[in-house]
Amino acid sequence: MSAWTRRFAALCGASLMMLGSAAAQDKVSVAAISGYFAQGFGVSIVNGLNKAKDDFGIDLKLIDTGNRALDYEEQFANAAKDGQYDLIFVMGWELADALQKAAAAYPNQRFVFIDGVLDSDKIIYANFSEEQGSYLAGTLAGLMAEKGSAIAKMGDGKAIGFVGGRDIPVIRNFLKGYEAGSKDAAPDVRVDAVFAGTFDDPAKGSELTLALYEQGADVVFNVAGPTGEGVMQASAAADKYSIGVDIDMCATAPGNVVASMLKRGDVAVYTLVKEEVEGKKVTPGVRTFDLASGGVELKMCDDVAANIPAEIKDKVEAARKAVIDGTVKIGEAQ
Amino acid sequence: MSDPVRAVLGQVLAVAIAIALGALVILAVGESPVRVFRVLFLGAFGDATKIAGTLLQTTPILVCGIAACISLRAGLFNIGVEGQLFMGGFAAAWIGFGFSLPPVFHVLLGLAVAALAGLAWIAIPAFFRARYGANEVVSTILSNYVAVLLTSYLTIFLFKRPGGWSETPPIHESAYLPAIFDFSRLNWGIVIGLALAVGVWFYFRATPRGYAITTMGSNPKFAEYGGIDIRRQGFAVLLVSGAVGGLAGGIEALGVHRRFMEGFAPGFGFDGVIAALLANGHPLGTIVTALFFGALRNGSLLLEVDTNASREIITVIQALIILAVSAQILMRRRADSTAGERRWKF
Structure with a gap:
């Protein structure tokens, strides 16, 4: 009995304290x-x-x-x-x-x-260093294209793609990081970038993505909002690779999404x-x-990660560290 | 009971049933209906700013409602008010930012071009209605989608303000439809709306042509027998209805937003049609119903902030009103079907 009373007393005391502190601060x-x-x-x-x-x-x-x-x-x-x-x-x-x-x-x-x-x-502005996350996406895609058909589902087009929504500064900033990442990691790989001109047209996103695959790009980075749903669908339809954006998109086309560039709102x-x-x-x-504060990150998809050689993963990790410690600078949006 | 009294009682009953069902929905989401309706009332009429806000919301609903009334009078159904509003809004904004003109003339020209744009937008459905008897309900609904997408295209690809959101540049100050008070965006558009309502009511009541159109609305066969060219009158009525719809957009563009942007004023055209239906197509009645919907809309904004109920509760109540009113129309049509050839009874 005494144990119960003590517990009860302790609980009362704790809740009183909580009340007190809530009122105080x-x-x-x-x-x-x-x-x-x-x-x-x-x-x-x-x-x-x-x-x-x-x-x-x-x-x-x-x-x-x-x-x-x-x-x-x-x-x-x-x-x-x-x-x-x-x-x-x-x-x-x-x-x-x-x-x-x-x-x-x-x-x-x-x-x-x-x-x-x-x-x-x-006003307080919460801004994201999307170019840093995109740099890692570019690094990953570039290295994969360089390896070419050594990786399942890849061709030897030595190219990677980018589908933007509208051609506006923030999307350009994604592209700048993506291009820089690819260029630093795999200078021979070409980056084909297209803009859908709209954020609300999945059909167009799909069409553009299929065109990019035709041109030899084997990994396409989706930075197109709802238009990008078409990018993910196209990667499943063509059985090629895509990279998602903003949120974890691994589940949208399992086996075809390599990674997602997360903007951690x-x-x-x-x-x-x-x-x-x-x-x-x-x-x-x-x-x-930014990358350092965890505001943006590149999240690999587990199902595809198995196909990717460890050396690529290591290089992406090295690039991440280089961006965080400032060895790599991606510059401001143009 | 006399006919108008019965009609008003019927609509009041429809609203009461909708509100009672709405209260059940509020209970179901775990809020108190009394509290919700109280906040709703305070949000709509709580102080001078709130009343002005209610009138601000009422303006587009009223003008769109008058547009719908005009077509309903002739037994025609212009559900394309939404599209006409978008076209008119874009046209007025274009006049506003694209040209430098003297102050008063600039506003008047902007509103006139808005009305013209609305008229042009309904011209095709109206022509097919008059020439081939194509159902104007379908063609005007479809033209809404085209209008919304077309204005969005024009905004994004041809007239976008550099940087930022997809919107046109702001209009020149000379094109501002002036605000009535300095504490609200409420503007002279509400006065235009009220004047239109009274004018349209007077026209239908006191002019020969107004009488001809009313006759055509209540019984087209009889009207034709009486020597009224119903195709021609119907065509003209739809054009005027479309012009008023365009004017509604012009008022929003020059009086409230002072630019055109994507998602300009979604839904106001439909709200206007509902307000007109609830008023049995009566222009003065539409003032009351538009005010009712405006108050619901504005009240719902406070509701969203001050209670746990979602503002969408208003959409639910509005939908319930539509159901109750359409049930009533159907019941009346059935009772009426032996009496004449009316398409809709107004």
Whole structure:
């Protein structure tokens, strides 16, 4: 009996302490605004926020904007009006205009714009070094093309491909890293890059990818959002290789996806929330998430990794270390 | 009971049933309906900004609703308002950023071109309706998709502002449809919408041609027998309906967004058609129903932030209203089928 009472007393004491500390340090409260919580990168953001919620007990509110531009400004005003959120995460370029207006109208509200940098200097920007992850993707693809038919499903075209969505700076930045990685690792391998001109056309993505395979490319890097679904499908149809982007895409075409270049939205939001919880207030400015901080990474797919010679894997790992310690510099976006 | 009273009671009942079912859905997701409806009300009418926001949401629904009313009066169904809105929006934005003109004239020209764009967009379905009797419901629905994709193409490939999101450059200040208050984006578009509603109501009530169109709507055989050229009138009615739809887009482009972008104003055309249906195709009634939908929309924005219910609950309620209203129309048509040749009863 005495054991039970002691346990009960301990529990009561612990919960009292928890109550006390919560009251003392004021719970961190976080909101996220987006119209894309259910898609690829958005899922990653939601996972990161939920993990932060589990680990730190923050208050979390997800605000779905829907797709009507008319609503955005009111949504920001409703979220910012009471100042109840320490940080408001914002994802989606269509919100950029309304966000900058809200940042001007509510100067005390801290907004975090995910995956991009805008004009306003009142906002926190969570930016990703996609060129670093792409560098590793280029290294891997280049080395595979150099080996050629020694690897299953590869031809001897000595070429690799790249399918971009629209031709915009951020996608160019992926391409720059990819080309640099391939060139440094396998100078003889050609990089064929094409842009679909849209992020919403899987059929076009598939068509372009098949054309690249025809031209001799044996590995195609998909950087095309939903258009890229076509890239993955084409790699399964042609039984060639592809590299996924943003999230782990190994399962989209098992046996054909070599790796995925992950943009870890979850790592970015988790890191920022963690700093906030630890009392280090996040301040406006650009925060870059790179290979070193785990914001981007190249994740190999287990099923295909078995086909890849160990020396290639070692070289990719060496390239990763070289990028992290700064021996390899990939330069700024052109 | 007199006919109009019965009609209004019927619609009120439809809305009440939809809201009651909506409350069940809210219960099912674990929120309190009382709290949800309270937040919804506060979000729509809580203070001056909220009321202005509600009117801001009402504007496109009202103007699109009037566009739908005009065609419904003639017994025709323009479901292409959405497409006309996109075409009108793009056309107005193009006038706004592509030309430098004196202030007042710039706005008027922008709105006029928006209306023309809407008219041009319905011209093909209207022609096939008048010439070959092709069902305008199908052709106007299909033209919506083309309009949305075409304006998106024009925006991305021909007129994209360098850098950033897929949108056109901002329009010149001379083309701004001015805001009414400094605390909201609410603009003179709402006044245009109200004036249109009253004007259209007066036209159908007090002019010979308005009477001819109403007759044609309630019984085309009888109208033809009475000497009305129903093909010609139907063609003209669809063109005017399309022009008003285009105007709705012009108001959004010049008054609210001041540019055109991908995902310009999705769904407002359909909301307008529903508002008109709920009002039995009555222009003044459409003011009330548009305000109702505008309030739901604006209230739902606060709902999303302040409660655990999703703003999509509003979409559910709207869908339930459509179901209730269409059930009613079907019941009336059945009761009516011996009486005449009406396609739709309005």
